[in-house]
Amino acid sequence: DQQVKQNSPSLSVQEGRISILNCDYTNSMFDYFLWYKKYPAEGPTFLISISSIKDKNEDGRFTVFLNKSAKHLSLHIVPSQPGDSAVYFCAAFGGGNQFYFGTGTSLTVIP
Amino acid sequence: EPEVTQTPSHQVTQMGQEVxxxxxxxxxxxxxxxxxxxxxxxxxxxxxxxxxxxxxxSEIFDDQFSVERPDGSNFTLKIRSTKLEDSAMYFCASSGLGIEQFFGPGTRLTVL
Incomplete structure (x- = not known):
């Protein structure tokens, strides 16, 4: 049962443009969402999070939007930089100690 | 900056062995x-x-798996009798009072 889905396995964007990564979830009990970035041969690195009481959280070039009615969140990166090329995972948390991860989207930023 | 560390970075083992x-x-x-x-x-x-x-x-964590914090600093995952399908990257993570989890670089386990 895949409770968190990232339907786009890959995304290519020109440097300087906006990258939009999407994530859908099925469990309405999730109340906290996170985005992680992962480079090859490294562990996931926390990027940005959002609580279910908000619909937007911004940190520098990164903004996460949450649409609870659609059970959808997205990560916007603007402007995109070549160093942003990595796999991005969304994760959801609904109490307990368990995170549910999506399958990841591989972002390539083309110089 | 404090970080989570994991060893080894790559472990190769024969099926049925403990890691x-x-x-x-x-x-x-x-x-x-x-x-x-x-x-x-x-x-x-x-x-x-x-x-x-x-x-x-999770349901993946069956009787062949166990975890231990033997000495207040290490946190170990033991797989008693490895199977081919246990081949994967294994990530350790830790968190404090906040929800954000901090991940280690992972151990690549290869079961032959």
Whole structure:
């Protein structure tokens, strides 16, 4: 049962443009969402999070939007930089100690 | 900056052998986790550990798996009798009072 889905396995964007990564979830009990970035041969690195009481959280070039009615969140990166090329995972948390991860989207930023 | 460390970075073992994967969480963190990622698949939760006991585990974490915090700094994952399908990257993570989990670089386990 895949409770968190990232339907786009890959995304290519020109440097300087906006990258939009999407994530859908099925469990309405999730109340906290996170985005992680992962480079090859490294562990996931926390990027940005959002609580279910908000619909937007911004940190520098990164903004996460949450649409609870659609059970959808997205990560916007603007402007995109070549160093942003990595796999991005969304994760959801609904109490307990368990995170549910999506399958990841591989972002390539083309110089 | 404090970080989670894991050893070894790559472990090769024969099917049926026992392996122990080691992690040193961030020193003031209270919650510890193991995840795995089979090649090309999603990161999957295995187990969480708090106050010297398992607080939650997934259906993947069956009797062949065990975790231990033997000395207050290390956090280990033991796989008693490895199977081919245990080949994966295993990530340790820790968290403090906040929800954000900090991940180690992973151990690549190859079962032959």
């Amino acid at each position: 122990i994967l080691r992690c040193v969480p961030i020193s003031n963190h209270l919650y510890f986790y193991w995840y795995r990622q089979i090649l090309g698949q999603k990161v999957e939760f295995l187990v969480s550990f708090y106050n010297n006991e398992i607080s939650e585990k």
